[in-house]
Amino acid sequence: MKKICLSVVGIFLTLFASFAQTTPKDTTEYKSRKLTFEEANLVSSYYRQDGNNAAVTGGIGSQKLSDISNTIDVKFTKWDKKDRKHSFDLEVGIDHYTSASSDQVNPQTISSASHADTRLFPSISWSVENEKKGSTFGAGISSSTEFDYQSFGVNLSFAQKTKNRSGEFSAKLQAYLDNMAYILPVELRPPGSVINEDGEGSRSDYPSKSRNSFSGSLSYSQVINQRLQIMFIADLIYQQGYLGLPFHRVYFNGATLPVVENMPDTRMKIPIGFRANYFMGDKFIIRGFYRYYSDDWGLSGHTIDLETPIKITPFLSITPFYRYYTQTAVDFFAPYDKHTAADQYYTSNYDLSKFNSNFYGAGFRITPPKGVFGVKRLNMLEMRYGHYTRTNGLSSDIISLNLKFK
């Protein structure tokens, strides 16, 4: 883990340093045909949660989990002969979690391999913007790798500004092709399963299951006046394949041995969202978001998110925020010991149960003209803390840091 972290930081510093001496950003009409460093962002987060409805143990048991996540993205731009702007975005993310419930996949081992995992998720994207026509075309690829899960993603996007440049329509297509190791709870594994000295097998010892996700996304943003802009977003997401997780136990009524959760092999999701940002006076910004969500598993939900950045000075702002979310349960959710053998589909995963949640906290952002801590290239520092509670007992905390280099 330490090695991977150091390597990622090393790559980042090398890339950053190699472009640090390039031509300074031009303020004249000249547009660089050379690849120019635009900005880099480092986002680090620490997340922890606790609750008593772990899906791994059939809807009962500790949900204690902690996760450290680091993402670095670097953006470069260049102009071509036709005066089009090309943007290249390279991103590498790594996170490491420890989880009490994952440890229960195989509780016979002391600190088994399943109690922790590291995920590496790089991505590359490119876009070309034609300022004369007001159009942008983009494409990207991504991957995500952890011990029991591998994902590859591709995306294509197109955006077109309106004639007066105050509105923009955009469309995006995404596909994720995933593959997971079929790791059963230890008591359900066939006799003779291969295990190493740490109590688990290697990745190739487990059979594989696939999961594919395809989505289309449409959005339209519009400047209403000098202080207000809005956006509408609608997604259509289709998933197929193995949509549960093989180590999620379900205990039927009266049974002592569990079974593995069983979900339908397709899912259609329709989220529709609306955003509005309003600059009130000279110091207050109101950022609002509403989303309605519905899928064919019977789950529907509403999300309301409100943030109010307050500009204490032109270079310092604080941002209190509040988010409310409510959802109904999927048709086939039941708590521990409540499912019956007559059920076709079954899960005791409380993430799919009926609940409301509240997420609130605050952040601050500094953008001093001479750079953060006097470091000229360190353009912005932002920190944010949030506390999350769910009506079924789960609670979590998250703290994030964003450093922007320009």
Place this chain on the structure above:
Amino acid sequence: MKKTRHRQIATSIAVAVIVSATALGSCSTVKEYQKNKLNDGEMTLGSRKIQKTESSFQSYREGGSGANGGKTGGGCGCN
């Protein structure tokens, strides 16, 4: 059950159309030099970079996700 769901979606679309018609009807052309407030870093439409991990954990801990310009599935067998 399905009829109720369809009615909810239809209601949401109707509300979105009414809100958008009202909002778009009151649009005024804003010139580039008048966009200093709209171009403020905190007026960005969409999630900001610092919200990346928050959006991820919300998509794992909640059944509903999407319509926020981010990932729409895949990538993690999360616990």
